[in-house]
């Protein structure tokens with residue numbers, strides 16, 4: 626890896642401590658994995674219940690590490706103590722990197738990141754874990770777009786190796802290098818990709834999910850499709866994938882990619898995912914999606 630990413634090692638800013646915005650499915654996993662690999666994390670959310678969920682997930686992951694003998698209880702306790710849950714920006718002036726993992730909504734990200742710029746140092750690198758929005762679109766209101774970069778993790782973060790590092794038009798080499806170096810430190814495999822709706826992986830996955838939703842509209846049974854794709858050799862079928870991703874997030878990603886490639890994808894107003902969002906069946910995170918969970 627060091628050899629492959631040598632050119633990005635240049636100018637990486639040291640990340641002694643960091644912050645994660647959003648303690649949901651992704652933010653909780655990013656905070657846990659960074660802390661496990663030695664970076665203290667300030668984990669921020671807007672309300673106590675999601676913050677508590679993020680911390681609970683970190684404890685669960687650490688308990689699993691202890692159970693499988695990878696670390697002992699003392700190490701697990703020490704790692705957990707380096708994840709600091711908070712509802713405000715306390716200590717943000719000291720962090721070297723912030724990874725934003727709030728909802729996939731452009732105006733929410735604009736608000737959150739503009740406010741963040743006022744709370745961090747001028748040299749702090751700010752990364753977005755967006756799965757589909759263009760980095761240049763998110764960067765529009767920012768005063769320091771050179772410090773802004775995409776760091777697209779995959780779900781579940783502790784398990785999935787790939788991180789798409791997205792270079793926007795105004796992203797500096799130092800910001801790209803810092804993101805690559807931090808991904809490597811987390812034990813991940815970073816790949817630097819161009820800035821476009823859906824980047825690389827979601828441009829491949831979205832047409833697949835869209836094909837699945839068309840199969841359902843044609844009368845297919847979702848559980849049968851899942852069984853077929855598992856027998857085909859994929860780790861999970863498309864229905865369970867949507868449950869794991871979260872129906873709301875998956876729906877936003879589909880919309881962003883359809884809007885980004887209007888000649889290739891038709892915008893969809895009604896499909897199984899949209900229906901489930903209307904009924905608040907978000908998948909694993911709400912206890913039910915295509916399947917019941919928990």
Ligand code: NAD
Pocket residue numbers: 646647648649650651652669670671672675676725726727728729730733737754755756757777778779780869870871874910
């Ligand atoms: P989620 O709904 O599980 O979590 C989002 C969290 O952000 C919630 O806890 C919410 O309370 C919090 N939040 C909202 N506004 C906030 C603010 N102003 N400050 C701090 N926290 C705030 O969503 P998620 O699935 O973790 O997705 C987060 C981001 O990661 C999105 O951009 C999404 O596209 C991206 N992503 C998701 C997946 C996935 O599989 N779910 C994969 C890759 C990337």
